Amino acid sequence: MSDSPIPASGASGQDTATTAVVLVNLGTPSAPTAAAVRRYLAEFLSDRRVVSLSPWLWQPLLRGVILPLRAPPVARKYASVWLDDGSPLAAYTRRLAVAVQRELPGVRVVDAMRYGEPALPATLQRLQAEGVRRVLVLPLYPQYSTTTTAAVGDVVARADGLQTRLVEDYHLEPDWIAAVAQSIREHREVHGAGEHLLFSFHGLPQRVADAGDPYPLQCEAGAHAIAAALGLEPSQWGLAYQSRFGRERWLEPATATALVELAEQGVRTVDVVAPGFAVDCLETLEEVAMMLAEDFAARGGSLRYIPCLNDSPAHARVLATIARRELDGWQ
Incomplete structure (x- = not known):
């Protein structure tokens, strides 16, 4: 993280x-290199919220086998989508923070990462050192999960000397539903409507859902609300989960499997949207828009990926509305 002060909001x-x-x-990762990917994955996959295995069993496997094998191919994937100002996830998140700042001129708005840079713990410490006393933490996860939102909460709970509040989810926020639906309409106005709309959410081990994690239910509720806003019939859309890791059972159906089934049913044009991701990243740009699109094309179809809300004005307004409500109700 840079040593430069975090800029204050508002006018100079x-x-x-x-x-x-x-x-x-x-x-x-900070760069599309094997070394940078290895550092990032080592931090990410060492969080017990992400991988719950005993460190005594997991760490030797992670550092001795998984990281050496996965880092080089994953780095090549990042290189295929890397932007001039960094990884898509980092670049769009920074731009989104700037856009939200314009909507909230009386409050400081900054971005941080749970893993990697700018690190959330260091960001909170710096804000406190620069005079901030109250911090609203808004994870860019519309759906709550113990593997993501709760991991952010772990850091927030350790932030001594600050008054903090955590936004746990916004999967049924009316403005968010409307913004995602409008982005789908606008994409279809330009490219035409596909025969089927597929909502693709990040996957989760089935055992986590079985233990009571609300994530899949919130994914389903949000997808139903967006489909209703679009006036779609049940036969016109579906829901699936992508980005599996490891050999255990994950939420189903898998996005790859759902696309195969659609192709076998004779569907030739599919629009795919990923509303579980606030901004585009490796999983949307490389996995969906490139890899899965190529696989679907090989089966005679056309997959049209609909970008995330990213740093759009509509997205900034949604997050600013959530922040205002939380701050106004914070005594």
Whole structure:
């Protein structure tokens, strides 16, 4: 993380705000190299929220086998989508924070990552050192999960000396539903409507859902709300889960499997949207828009990926609305 101060909100010369909003995303390697990917994955996959195996069993396997094997091919995947100003996830998250800042001129808005840089713990410490006393932490996960949102909460709970509040989810936020639905309409106005709309959410081990994690139910509720806003019939859309890791059973159906089944049913044009991701990243751009699109094309179809909300004005307004409501109700 840079040693430069986190800029205050508002016009030049304005007193440093004592309230801040921190937009938190998952994280990303600092460069599309095997070494950077290895450092990032080592931190990410060492969190017991992500992999619950005993460190005595997991760490030798992670560092001796998984990281050496996975880092080089994953780095090549990152290189295929890397932007001039960094990874898509980092670049869009920074731009989104700037856009939300414009909507909240009286509050400081910064971005941070749960894993990688800018690190959330260091960001909170710096805000406190610069005079901030109250921090609203808004994870960029519309759906709550113990593997993502709760991992952010772990860091927030350790932030001594700050008043903190955590936004746990916004999967049924009316403005968010409307923004995602409108982005789908606008994409279809330009490219035409596909025969089927597939909602693709990040996967989760089935055992986590079985233990009571609300994530899949929130994915389903949000997808139903967006489909209703679009006026779609049940036969016109579906839901699936992508980005599996490891050999255990994950949430089903898998996005890859759902696309195969659609192709076998004779569907030739599929629109895919990933509303579980606030901004585009490796999983949307490389996995869906490139890899799965190529697989579907090999079966005679056309997959049209609909981008995330990213740093759009509509997305900034949604997050600003959530932040205002949380701050106004915070005594």
